[in-house]
Amino acid sequence: MTASNRPLSPHLQIYRWQWTMTLSILHRATGVALSVGALLLVCWLLQLAGDGGGYRGLQDFLGSWFGRLLLFGWTFSLFFHLCNGIRHLVWDAGYGYELDTAYASAIAVVAASGVLTVLAWIAGYMAMGN
Amino acid sequence: MSTPLARVRGLGSARSGADHWWVQRLTAIALVPLSLWFIWAVIALTGEAHATARAWAAEPFNAVMLVVLVIATFHHAQLGLQVVIEDYVHHEGAKIASLVAMKFLSFVLALAGVFAVVRIALGS
Numbered sequence: 126m127t128a129s130n131r132p133l134s135p136h137l138q139i140y141r142w143q144w145t146m147t148l149s150i151l152h153r154a155t156g157v158a159l160s161v162g163a164l165l166l167v168c169w170l171l172q173l174a175g176d177g178g179g180y181r182g183l184q185d186f187l188g189s190w191f192g193r194l195l196l197f198g199w200t201f202s203l204f205f206h207l208c209n210g211i212r213h214l215v216w217d218a219g220y221g222y223e224l225d226t227a228y229a230s231a232i233a234v235v236a237a238s239g240v241l242t243v244l245a246w247i248a249g250y251m252a253m254g255n
Numbered sequence: 256m257s258t259p260l261a262r263v264r265g266l267g268s269a270r271s272g273a274d275h276w277w278v279q280r281l282t283a284i285a286l287v288p289l290s291l292w293f294i295w296a297v298i299a300l301t302g303e304a305h306a307t308a309r310a311w312a313a314e315p316f317n318a319v320m321l322v323v324l325v326i327a328t329f330h331h332a333q334l335g336l337q338v339v340i341e342d343y344v345h346h347e348g349a350k351i352a353s354l355v356a357m358k359f360l361s362f363v364l365a366l367a368g369v370f371a372v373v374r375i376a377l378g379s
Contacts, residue, residue, distance in 0.1 A: 157339060160332040166325065167364050170371035173312055177305035184302075200294075207290055210283050217280060245294055253302040 144231040152209045155202035162199040200245055204238040275334060282331035289324045309375055318376035322369050329365035333358055 140146065172180040186192045212230050215221050221230055266272035296317070300308050311317055336357050344350040 153335075153339060156332075156335045160336055163328050163332055164364065166328065167368040167371070170312075170321070170325070170368050170375075173305070173309050174371040174374040180305040180308070203290060203294065207287065211287065214280065214283065245298060248298045249301045252298050 144235075145227055148209055148212075148231045148234060152206060152213070155206040155209075158198065158202045159206055162202065165195075165199070197242070197246065201238060201242045204241040204245070205234070208234040208237045208241075275337075279331065279334045282327045282334070285323070285327045286331060289320065289327055292320060293324055312372065312375045313378060315376070318372050321372045325365055325368035325372070329361045329368075333361035336361075 137146075169183065172183050187196060212221070212234055215230075221227060261267055261272060296311075300311060303311075312321060337354060340350060340353050340357060344353055
């Protein structure tokens, strides 16, 4: 059998939409987004090591509406990848594979990452207010 | 992390056994406390002046945590991005080129991050 007519698994649009598949692709998407965010971490550290002029400029950019939008996206991505990553580690340990458990943990991950993102931003604005 | 049979047969088709999988989990576990600590630190440093933030990063505990955070982050990221590239880039040449570029970039960025923290910690 040549490579071209080997049997393929069905394409994505064959399946009915499910929470679990959404979380699966979101885990990968947030992982890629966080890899881009790691550029900012290095940029921040290099400016921190500098004389302060670049740090001020970075702060101004991150304080703009676009900077805040990026930071909000990265905050959610980090909490989501963290919570869903723990869900994956539980699976790796051999627990939580039952269908209703997998659904419940999916909802819990979405709820927890949403709540943690909002809490982190409230804490951030409170820290700025002091 | 591999079965006795897999060891005898020679670490599977990738010839690396469960190493990629296992190191991805190790760095993931390390990043749970590290990223929570980092989020807390960023919140505390929000709006602070350069000198304040730099003095914070120069403290030995914070400097060590930042170095470990940078290394674990980039190691975990390059393992994950490797799988993403292997899944979506099908042309063999483009796949190898993007894997090499991504791995080199991750390594250089991690070194730059560590260099910055060391410079801050040594006060130079």
